[in-house]
Amino acid sequence: MNAKAMKHNASIWEGDVGTSRCIEVVHWEGDITPKQLASVANQITMDWQTIDLQLDPAHPMHGNAYHLRKMTDDEYEEAEYHRRRAAFEEKYAGRRVWVHGYHYEGDEAAGTLEQFFYDVMFSTMFITLDDIEALCDNHYGEGVWDEYSIYLDDKLPMPLAIDF
Numbered sequence: 001m002n003a004k005a006m007k008h009n010a011s012i013w014e015g016d017v018g019t020s021r022c023i024e025v026v027h028w029e030g031d032i033t034p035k036q037l038a039s040v041a042n043q044i045t046m047d048w049q050t051i052d053l054q055l056d057p058a059h060p061m062h063g064n065a066y067h068l069r070k071m072t073d074d075e076y077e078e079a080e081y082h083r084r085r086a087a088f089e090e091k092y093a094g095r096r097v098w099v100h101g102y103h104y105e106g107d108e109a110a111g112t113l114e115q116f117f118y119d120v121m122f123s124t125m126f127i128t129l130d131d132i133e134a135l136c137d138n139h140y141g142e143g144v145w146d147e148y149s150i151y152l153d154d155k156l157p158m159p160l161a162i163d164f
Contacts, residue, residue: 005029006056012041013050023048034068037059041070089128096153097126101136101145118145123153 010029013020024044032040041048053066071079100121105111122139126132136145 006057006059008032008053008059009035010051010053012044012048012050014047015049020049027088036070046121047101071112085129090149091128092126092152093128095126096123097132098123098151098153099132099135099148100151101140103144103146104138126150 007027007029010027012023012129014023015021026040028042037051037053041051049070051068053062053064053068055066085096098121099118102115102117104113104115106114117142120139124132124135132148132150136148137143
């Protein structure tokens with residue numbers, strides 16, 4: 001059977017599994033991603049907690065139980081952070097970068113917090129952010145640096161002076 005002709009349905013539930021009530025049942029033809037299904041549920045009501053998906057009887061995975069649980073704001077933010085981090089790492093993997101570490105001194109509440117850059121930058125092939133942090137530990141000292149900036153090798157500004 002053609003995947004676009006398959007008719008699936010999902011029930012949208014409020015509350016925890018087993019102690020909830022069905023808000024709505026939606027039907028569609030063809031494939032849908034979990035993100036698209038959650039978007040449909042959000043259009044119906046923001047109060048949904050779970051979605052139970054039932055595939056068309058002709059689908060090879062028919063009969064399996066599929067549940068989509070609404071993420072909390074914290075879970076969503078953490079998932080988004082990991083997605084952005086993975087995309088960044090994938091984009092820059094294998095490229096030469098320069099890393100410039102810095103630390104903060106002072107008190108933020110008192111308004112005396114200042115940013116101090118280290119005199120030394122280092123260059124490396126970018127693999128992951130965890131690798132960069134380990135190299136910061138090696139170059140600046142473990143637990144000494146607070147943050148770092150990464151510059152692409154070909155995006156560094158021209159030097160202001162050249163040693164003659």
